[in-house]
Amino acid sequence: MFTFEKPRIIVSKCIEFEHCRWNGMIIASDVVKLMKPHVEFLPVCPEVEIGLGVPREPVRVVAGEDGAPRLYQPATDTDWTAEMQGFAHRFLSGLPEVEGFLLKSRSPSCGIKEVKVYPNTPQGMPRKTGSGLFALAVAERFPDTPQEDEGRLTNFRLRETYLTQVFTLREWRDVAAVGTMGALVRFHTRHKLLLMAYNEVAMRDLGRIVANHGGRPDEEVYAAYRAGLSGALARPAGHGPAINVLQHALGYFDELASAEKHFFLQSLEDFRAGRVPLSVPTSIVRSWIVRFGQEYLAGQSFFQPYPEDLVQISDSGKGRDL
Ligand code: SF4
Numbered sequence: 001m002f003t004f005e006k007p008r009i010i011v012s013k014c015i016e017f018e019h020c021r022w023n024g025m026i027i028a029s030d031v032v033k034l035m036k037p038h039v040e041f042l043p044v045c046p047e048v049e050i051g052l053g054v055p056r057e058p059v060r061v062v063a064g065e066d067g068a069p070r071l072y073q074p075a076t077d078t079d080w081t082a083e084m085q086g087f088a089h090r091f092l093s094g095l096p097e098v099e100g101f102l103l104k105s106r107s108p109s110c111g112i113k114e115v116k117v118y119p120n121t122p123q124g125m126p127r128k129t130g131s132g133l134f135a136l137a138v139a140e141r142f143p144d145t146p147q148e149d150e151g152r153l154t155n156f157r158l159r160e161t162y163l164t165q166v167f168t169l170r171e172w173r174d175v176a177a178v179g180t181m182g183a184l185v186r187f188h189t190r191h192k193l194l195l196m197a198y199n200e201v202a203m204r205d206l207g208r209i210v211a212n213h214g215g216r217p218d219e220e221v222y223a224a225y226r227a228g229l230s231g232a233l234a235r236p237a238g239h240g241p242a243i244n245v246l247q248h249a250l251g252y253f254d255e256l257a258s259a260e261k262h263f264f265l266q267s268l269e270d271f272r273a274g275r276v277p278l279s280v281p282t283s284i285v286r287s288w289i290v291r292f293g294q295e296y297l298a299g300q301s302f303f304q305p306y307p308e309d310l311v312q313i314s315d316s317g318k319g320r321d322l
Helices: 030-038 081-093 134-140 156-178 181-190 191-199 200-211 218-232 237-250 256-271 279-292 309-312
Strands: 006-014 040-044 060-063 068-072 100-103 117-118 128-130 147-150
Touching: 030 040, 030 237, 040 068, 060 100, 068 081, 068 134, 100 156, 156 181, 156 191, 156 218, 181 191, 181 200, 181 218, 191 200, 191 237, 218 237, 218 256, 237 279, 237 309, 256 279
Parallel strands: 006 040, 006 100, 060 117, 100 147
Antiparallel strands: 060 068, 117 128
């Protein structure tokens, strides 16, 4: 059984950590609650950090005269853009290595997308959506680090992808600290089936980087691999590639009864149809790995990309195709 180290994740403080929303409320999140024992969360509330206080008059994103988003507080007629951008710069510059961001959905500061953008007039309804100002700074400074909001993580595919990303990157942190080609080869080998399920083309590109036929220095190889790794895991595993990996795994178990194989193939169909998450057929193979002592598959992260406890989070059933 693989022992997972805790990934470091910056989280909006109002999600399960503090009553710091503009109205003094806190946001409940089953996902964050379950992640807490397995993650080193670094909570931050950008609006409190710039001195807005709790409770406070709400702020909103307004399209500035030049079209750039601004953070505006209508009740006090105050523009907080410079304070927010300054705080974001200082805070993000001082971070240790982090594996992810988990931000409050639709917030004018933390929202990654679908944040209401108001016109630059005293009255008027929002006509478009964009990002909060802190989230914009995160995206600009950390383009290769996973970023999600707590609302999207109620969707099982997005959650699986995000957890896979942050726990894989946490393993990467240790491998990068070793920095040898041997460590890189072992990392790539362990994640081979996982990468195949997420993005087979990227997996082959990463394989070429590891092979290093051009004889590049180790640091360059590591930098290229890290950049490629983020791209490889950027989107949820495709149903087809993941099914190919699972069917490939089935070939390692000649001892199975036909009823067991049939049950497994049915779960693959359920996964293909979007009725169950990837973890369902994967769990079946994992039980066979233990039962038959299949060492090669036991070492593959595909079968357990993140801690077991996080697989069972109940799903909202919303937005499966996001
Ligand atoms: S969304 Fe961000 S700025 Fe707003 S209360 Fe939560 S942590 Fe603070």
